[in-house]
Amino acid sequence: MAVERLTIEGVRNLQAGALSPGPVINWLHGENGAGKTSVLEAIHLVGRGRSFRAARPGSVIQHGAEQLRVVVKRQDGVVLGVERSPEGWRGRIGGRDSQRISEFAAALPLVLIEPDSHRLVDGGPDRRRQYLDWQLFHVEPDYLEAWQRYARLLKQRNAALKSGARDAMLDALEAPMLPAAERLDTLRRQQVSLLEITVRRLLETIGIRLPGEVQLAYRRGFPVDETLADALRAQRDSDRERGFTQRGPHRADLALKVDGHPAAVELSRGQQKLLALALLLAQLHHLDQHGSQAPLLLLDDPVSELDRRHLESVLGWLAEQRFQTWVTATEPPDIEARLFHVEQGAVRPQQ
Numbered sequence: 001m002a003v004e005r006l007t008i009e010g011v012r013n014l015q016a017g018a019l020s021p022g023p024v025i026n027w028l029h030g031e032n033g034a035g036k037t038s039v040l041e042a043i044h045l046v047g048r049g050r051s052f053r054a055a056r057p058g059s060v061i062q063h064g065a066e067q068l069r070v071v072v073k074r075q076d077g078v079v080l081g082v083e084r085s086p087e088g089w090r091g092r093i094g095g096r097d098s099q100r101i102s103e104f105a106a107a108l109p110l111v112l113i114e115p116d117s118h119r120l121v122d123g124g125p126d127r128r129r130q131y132l133d134w135q136l137f138h139v140e141p142d143y144l145e146a147w148q149r150y151a152r153l154l155k156q157r158n159a160a161l162k163s164g165a166r167d168a169m170l171d172a173l174e175a176p177m178l179p180a181a182e183r184l185d186t187l188r189r190q191q192v193s194l195l196e197i198t199v200r201r202l203l204e205t206i207g208i209r210l211p212g213e214v215q216l217a218y219r220r221g222f223p224v225d226e227t228l229a230d231a232l233r234a235q236r237d238s239d240r241e242r243g244f245t246q247r248g249p250h251r252a253d254l255a256l257k258v259d260g261h262p263a264a265v266e267l268s269r270g271q272q273k274l275l276a277l278a279l280l281l282a283q284l285h286h287l288d289q290h291g292s293q294a295p296l297l298l299l300d301d302p303v304s305e306l307d308r309r310h311l312e313s314v315l316g317w318l319a320e321q322r323f324q325t326w327v328t329a330t331e332p333p334d335i336e337a338r339l340f341h342v343e344q345g346a347v348r349p350q351q
């Protein structure tokens with residue numbers, strides 16, 4: 001749901017203050033280091049409970065400040081916010097305390113596209129799994145529970161492996177993992193098929209021409225010709241040695257191919273960025289169509305990332321959508337947008 005008012009205090013170099021964004025495209029422009037990305041970071045802190053560019057949450061707090069505070073008032077009047085002080089993290093949604101990131105993510109669904117997003121294509125499987133998990137979290141009401149159940153059982157098996165548990169004990173621990181894994185696999189597989197259709201459609205709409213047809217396939221984290229029960233049993237000795245479970249949906253991947261060739265090998269860096277963009281916009285589209293409320297898009301520095309033709313068609317597409325977008329750039333745009341000039345941490349609305 002669109003943000004109606006954003007209040008920021010104690011975030012990096014940003015001066016404390018509040019912004020009233022527009023419902024469609026909001027464009028933050030200013031010099032390098034002015035604080036534009038920090039505004040996106042502040043919104044991300046509320047929607048995901050963490051920064052997208054700081055491993056240590058404390059580094060987002062302004063030097064010399066005691067605490068950080070970001071409050072979002074949504075268009076429907078619901079207020080949610082986070083506070084980070086030396087004592088830790090505090091969150092509030094609709095007038096009550098909450099420590100659950102899943103509640104914030106559900107209350108403020110967002111998709112972030114930033115200069116590092118190409119890692120979705122050329123990076124390790126973790127990012128792609130996370131991408132799929134967020135998608136399912138937002139569009140499939142029972143996914144979080146299925147995921148948490150599997151994660152709990154996996155943790156128990158890993159603890160047992162570390163303590164050198166015998167086969168009888170592992171038999172007992174593995175039995176409930178099988179239906180939990182099956183549920184994750186089924187939901188993920190279905191979602192991947194839907195995403196493939198949307199990605200292909202978006203590539204066409206935005207005019208992204210890749211050297212062949214894009215294919216998305218779910219790799220479930222254990223060999224195709226084995227059941228998970230067999231895969232777990234076969235790995236026990238090696239798992240005991242390493243102290244963790246090497247097969248299962250927690251090792252799944254989303255394979256990205258172009259005419260059957262791995263996208264990370266086949267595509268140029270620029271084409272990988274375009275494919276990552278299409279994947280993330282497809283996610284945005286699914287969240288918008290099937291999530292409980294419209295998502296936000298945080299688009300960091302697209303002018304440096306995209307050539308003119310692709311930039312124009314992406315912005316044209318965004319202008320026709322009903323979700324709110326926040327864009328950062330060094331220059332003002334050629335399109336209609338609510339403008340904010342950012343200068344040495346001061347964010348000022350412009351006519």
Ligand SMILES: Nc1ncnc2c1ncn2[C@@H]1O[C@H](COP(=O)(O)OP(=O)(O)OP(=O)(O)O)[C@@H](O)[C@H]1O
Pocket residue numbers: 011012013014030031032033034035036037038039059060061062063328330342
């Ligand atoms: N904890 C902190 N406290 C105060 N200032 C900080 C802190 N961390 C970073 N900064 C400063 O805040 C600014 C953050 O800039 P930010 O990355 O938001 O700028 P930007 O406008 O997006 O820049 P660019 O166009 O170069 O990407 C930088 O000038 C940086 O030196």
